[in-house]
Every structure is written in C-alpha cells, then in structure tokens.
Amino acid sequence: MKKILEAVKASTPTVDTHYRIGMRVVKTAAAVGICLLFALLFGGIESILITAVAVIVTIRATQEETVKSGIFRIFGTIIGAALGCLTVLISLFLPYYSEGLFVIVIPIMLLLNLYICNVLNLQDSCSISCVVNILIATQIAPLINPMDEALTFALMRVRDTFVGVTVATIMNIVPYEISDFLKKRKQS
Numbered sequence: 001m002k003k004i005l006e007a008v009k010a011s012t013p014t015v016d017t018h019y020r021i022g023m024r025v026v027k028t029a030a031a032v033g034i035c036l037l038f039a040l041l042f043g044g045i046e047s048i049l050i051t052a053v054a055v056i057v058t059i060r061a062t063q064e065e066t067v068k069s070g071i072f073r074i075f076g077t078i079i080g081a082a083l084g085c086l087t088v089l090i091s092l093f094l095p096y097y098s099e100g101l102f103v104i105v106i107p108i109m110l111l112l113n114l115y116i117c118n119v120l121n122l123q124d125s126c127s128i129s130c131v132v133n134i135l136i137a138t139q140i141a142p143l144i145n146p147m148d149e150a151l152t153f154a155l156m157r158v159r160d161t162f163v164g165v166t167v168a169t170i171m172n173i174v175p176y177e178i179s180d181f182l183k184k185r186k187q188s
Contacts, residue, residue, distance in 0.1 A: 023175060024061060031055040031171040035164055047160045054164020057128075059172055066172040069124070070165035076117065076125030077132050077161040081154035083113050084136025088150040091141040098142055106137050132157055 035051035058073055060066045087109045091097040097105065113133050117126045135157070140150040 024059060027171045027175060028056060028059045028168075031059060031167045034167050034171070038163055038167070047156070047163075050157060050160035051164035051167070054161045055168040055171075058165050058168035063169075063173050063176065066169055070169050072122060072124040073128055073165055074158075074162060075120075075122050076127070076129035077158050079116055079120075079122070079125065080113060080129035080132030081136060081157055083109055083116075083129075084133040084140070085147075085150045085154050087133065087137035088140050088146045091137075092146060102137070102141065106134065109133060109137065 032052045032055050039047035058070045143149045
C-alpha cells in the first residue's frame with residue numbers, strides 16, 4: 001500500500017508556470033483541424049472522432065517516431081477490424097450470443113487479437129487493435145444486417161485511421177521541410 005501511495009504522490013501533477021506552447025502542440029492542433037475539415041467535406045460525424053484521435057495518438061516528437069506510430073496504428077486497426085468482423089460472423093451462428101454468450105466470445109477473440117499482434121511483432125498495435133475489435137463486436141453484432149454493417153464499419157474505421165495518420169505524418173514533416181528550405185535559402 002505504501003508503494004501505491006508513493007507512486008500516486010510521485011505522479012501528482014505540478015503547475016509549470018513557464019510552459020510555452022511548442023511546435024508539436026501546434027502541429028497536433030493544426031492536424032486535427034485538417035481532419036475536422038476532411039470529415040466535414042467527406043465523412044460525417046463518426047469520421048471526425050476517428051481521424052482526430054488518429055492524429056492525436058500518432059504525432060510524436062520526431063518524424064521517425066510519427067511514421068512508426070502511424071504504421072502501428074494502421075496495422076492495429078486492420079487487425080482489430082478483421083477480428084471484429086470475425087466476431088460478428090461468429091455471433092450469427094451462436095445461439096444465445098446476444099443473451100450473454102458474448103461475455104465469453106469477445107474475450108476469446110481479444111486473446112486471439114493480442115496473440116496475432118505479438119506474433120507479428122506489433123506490440124505497439126495491441127491497444128488500438130483491441131479497441132477496434134471490441135467496438136465492432138459490441139456495436140454491430142446486435143444489428144439487423146450485422147455482417148454488412150460490420151464490413152462497412154470496419155472499412156470506415158480503417159479509412160478514417162489512414163486519413164488521420166496521413167495528416168499527422170504530413171503535419172510532422174512539412175514544418176521541418178519548410179524550415180530546412182528557409183535555412184538553405186538564407187545561407188545562399
């Protein structure tokens with residue numbers, strides 16, 4: 001108990017009165033704005049959430065970290081979407097799935113989900129993969145046309161994540177490229 005209290009005390013936030021907004025914060029906010037515009041023009045309400053979340057969790061301090069994070073996010077979304085659709089398919093053939101059998105099926109599918117991510121050495125994809133899997137399995141299974149809905153929903157999640165990751169990657173590269181261009185121009 002003492003260790004837990006020490007950990008809580010050590011992680012208690014402090015106020016930094018000298019904090020200044022940095023470039024990563026500006027890039028993140030700008031990238032979310034671009035995703036909001038994209039969703040307004042092409043997607044709809046669900047796209048706003050998925051693309052914005054993809055941006056926020058993808059942008060990192062360096063370009064390399066952002067690209068790596070984006071790749072893991074896309075792979076995780078694809079794996080989770082596929083397994084979520086498989087869960088919906090299984091639910092169609094299991095009597096009593098909606099009455100409570102899902103309590104057993106979904107955790108088994110998550111075990112499979114985590115196994116696949118680990119076998120493929122995609123440990124950084126585990127969280128998002130499981131979230132997408134659960135989202136599809138719990139939101140789609142009770143519907144009238146669950147398989148059609150699951151495939152559509154899964155493809156939309158992959159599309160929206162790809163858009164968010166792409167915007168995050170571009171927003172993390174462009175300012176550096178502009179800065180390098182201006183430095184080279186100034187030196188000439």
